[in-house]
Amino acid sequence: MCARRKTPLDIHVTAEQQCSVDLRLKILGQLPFFESLTEDDLTKINPFFREVGYLAGDVICHAGDPAERMFVVAEGRVRLVRHSLSGKDILLDILGSGEFFGSPGVPEGEVFMETAVAQTAACVLVIHRADFQNILKHFSGVTMKVLEVMSLRLRAANERVQLLSTLPVEGRIAHVLLGLGEKFGQKNRLGLLIQVPLSRDDLAAMTGTTPESTSRVMSAFQKDHIIKTGRAWVAITNWDGLKAIADPKV
Amino acid sequence: MCARRKTPLDIHVTAEQQCSVDLRLKILGQLPFFESLTEDDLTKINPFFREVGYLAGDVICHAGDPAERMFVVAEGRVRLVRHSLSGKDILLDILGSGEFFGSPGVPEGEVFMETAVAQTAACVLVIHRADFQNILKHFSGVTMKVLEVMSLRLRAANERVQLLSTLPVEGRIAHVLLGLGEKFGQKNRLGLLIQVPLSRDDLAAMTGTTPESTSRVMSAFQKDHIIKTGRAWVAITNWDGLKAIADPKV
């Protein structure tokens, strides 16, 4: 570990990007939609998952690939990106441990609409579409939970549509920071540090704006002591202040 | 039927906003997620649905209501609206026959995030959350189909995020018109007439812009012979022209 680094981020990834068998079972058990399964069930479905390690920047799956697999993030951070004809990429989400991507419900013959990229070194569990659907057939509790997760994601997506339609740039950035803070936040001497490498470009791609505008807004936030930020990291120092900007009363 | 009306729209709704028993079974059978059921199964689940009629403008369910029911549009058009603190409403979707709302997957204790309003006189089938979940438990084919529909909706929502993030107003309006054309379009002496009452305010609320900007864009489209439009109606006369604006190559 380099001693001179200034980044306050500390994202642990198991050596060689390999997760131990213990970790695999633990990850599987912690998945929201496997919470209803017993140890026994977990050991039964475990063999269907293959485990793959990635380095930061590696592409895990490409938009346009046949949607024949489903992925679960075991360790690390994974970006879900949508490419536009204009060349402007949209950062749909950043996934952490326990989250899945590659929708389990899409009909046969479909392709992925998003590209998944490892934002940090990452360990990912992969399962074939057919195998996962078998699991769904066997365990109705799992299916219900998957439905629930999909519903909540649809909600989140609709909320984003609303934000993009109604809020100015600073409001949208405030919203994204709050969301990332809830998901990846870690209390710290700096404040609530978001444990994700987060560049201005990333934030811009998440809020439908430009890196320059993002930079201006972030500078203003920092001047107002709402956040502390540096090269590819952000910490929230005034949660309520951010909230006030994210949900303007008037 | 009034003889002097200029609106080319012609949306039929059964008298008294009541659907016949035949229509109910037909509607249920046509639902994407009930397509795997036999006549027999349909007759079995039919009693769980209650049927309610609404007049244009009636509120079917309110954002904030407990999410204890699920709705299926039998006839008419239903608007799904999200309210913002700023007062600016977002029109998330316009539903036609066979589409459902009131997510089947949301966890117990949750509330609706959207308000559903009858945009025309409408007939809606209502089922209790618990009853629907029972159906899901009994018919795994139904569950899979619901998952599929949810996946496709999530895709659509994500695509909208992308459009709002990357396209200028005219591109977003073009996209919405194409979508509505596919869904509600009907060939006609005018072109492809969208069988939905559609005001400038509605289009603005669907594309995250203002009625004035919408009006300017629509005027420009009409001048270029891409659409024909009047008070609360639109017909597409040059599909490929619209497409070119919706998906700019550069």
Added chain:
DNA sequence: CGACGAATTGAACCTATTCAAAGGGTGTGG
């Protein structure tokens, strides 16, 4: 026919983008 609501249009304003240039942290190779 008259009135109301919807749609159009104009002009001023403002937010955010674009283009350009300079500053600063990180990591690499000498």
Added chain:
DNA sequence: CCACACCCTTTGAATAGGTTCAATTCGTCG
């Protein structure tokens, strides 16, 4: 271990696209 190169970030100034506010026209319905 230092120096350099690269990329991220910041900041400035000009511009464009969209909004806002206001006034007018038009269509539809009573």
